[in-house]
Amino acid sequence: MGNGIAQVFAAKGHDVLLLEVDEARLEKARSAMRSSLDRIVKKGTLSESDRDAILGRVRGTTRLADLAKASLCVEAVMEDLAVKSALFQALDQVLPPDAILATNPSSISITALAADTKRADRVIGMHFMNPVPVMALVEIIRGLATSDATYAAVEKWTRELGKTPVEVQDYPGFVSNRVLMPMINEAVFCLMEGVATREAIDSVMKLGMNHPLGPLALADLIGLDVCLDILRVLHDGFGDPKYRPCPLLIKMVAAGRLGRKSGAGFYEYVPAAAPAPATA
Numbered sequence: 001m002g003n004g005i006a007q008v009f010a011a012k013g014h015d016v017l018l019l020e021v022d023e024a025r026l027e028k029a030r031s032a033m034r035s036s037l038d039r040i041v042k043k044g045t046l047s048e049s050d051r052d053a054i055l056g057r058v059r060g061t062t063r064l065a066d067l068a069k070a071s072l073c074v075e076a077v078m079e080d081l082a083v084k085s086a087l088f089q090a091l092d093q094v095l096p097p098d099a100i101l102a103t104n105p106s107s108i109s110i111t112a113l114a115a116d117t118k119r120a121d122r123v124i125g126m127h128f129m130n131p132v133p134v135m136a137l138v139e140i141i142r143g144l145a146t147s148d149a150t151y152a153a154v155e156k157w158t159r160e161l162g163k164t165p166v167e168v169q170d171y172p173g174f175v176s177n178r179v180l181m182p183m184i185n186e187a188v189f190c191l192m193e194g195v196a197t198r199e200a201i202d203s204v205m206k207l208g209m210n211h212p213l214g215p216l217a218l219a220d221l222i223g224l225d226v227c228l229d230i231l232r233v234l235h236d237g238f239g240d241p242k243y244r245p246c247p248l249l250i251k252m253v254a255a256g257r258l259g260r261k262s263g264a265g266f267y268e269y270v271p272a273a274a275p276a277p278a279t280a
């Protein structure tokens, strides 16, 4: 998500600093951005020189201190309150006092993250959808203390990115994942109980409900670990058993079958073929 967010800001002319934990992760992010932009070049809607200019506007770093001049920071680390919270506290120390600190969570509370900082009025949720360069929606989530000025600034930024902002209040899963995850979880229960095969479950939802992707294929795209984390936040946050994660989902994550990013989830994914070596 982080590289997608960096790409869309850079595509609109912003200078972006992408923070990662190490050089290898930065390289992975650069290569994901390049592949995404190459697909747009192939379609003929972006020139090679514009692609290079976009990539040139994204600088990578592994040093938090380099963010000292940022006016907007969008955090997109894993869906784990302890990890996000530790990073938020560190970012609060480094960012300029008037900078907006946004988070791209799937379900974690904006209000809880804001409470870890000294700028709760300038903390907000910017929930981009996957894949970021393609999807139009950004759920903008107001924490309890988010100011109107912060909301207005982030809404403006979102529109300038060519995205459509939708205002949402801070409750577990917001709207998107509160509605989506129970459907995905129910599809996994159907698979576990042998109600139908993976293909049949996905076909029912694609052909019957006009969904572009079936729920199991969508879970693979999102990441099964991310889906599990979100269901746990919904389950804990509402205390309602209807959000209990399906045991099969828990088992898949324990096995490291995380979806596309690990090469296998409910489906198997073959890595893109390496280009054939040039021959003389």
Ligand SMILES: NC(=O)c1ccc[n+]([C@@H]2O[C@H](COP(=O)([O-])OP(=O)(O)OC[C@H]3O[C@@H](n4cnc5c(N)ncnc54)[C@H](O)[C@@H]3O)[C@@H](O)[C@H]2O)c1
Binding pocket: 001, 002, 019, 020, 021, 025, 076, 077, 078, 079, 080, 083, 087, 104, 105, 106, 107, 127, 128, 129, 130, 221, 222, 223, 226
């Ligand atoms: N995957 C989706 O479809 C999706 C959609 C919307 C929102 N989200 C949310 O976006 C966030 C990121 O999800 P993802 O799927 O991209 O996760 P991911 O695990 O693929 O990526 C997280 C990245 O954060 C980096 N990271 C971890 N700690 C860091 C630190 N202290 N400083 C800098 N970088 C650090 C990791 O190296 C990793 O590259 C999560 O909160 C997730 O719930 C995900």
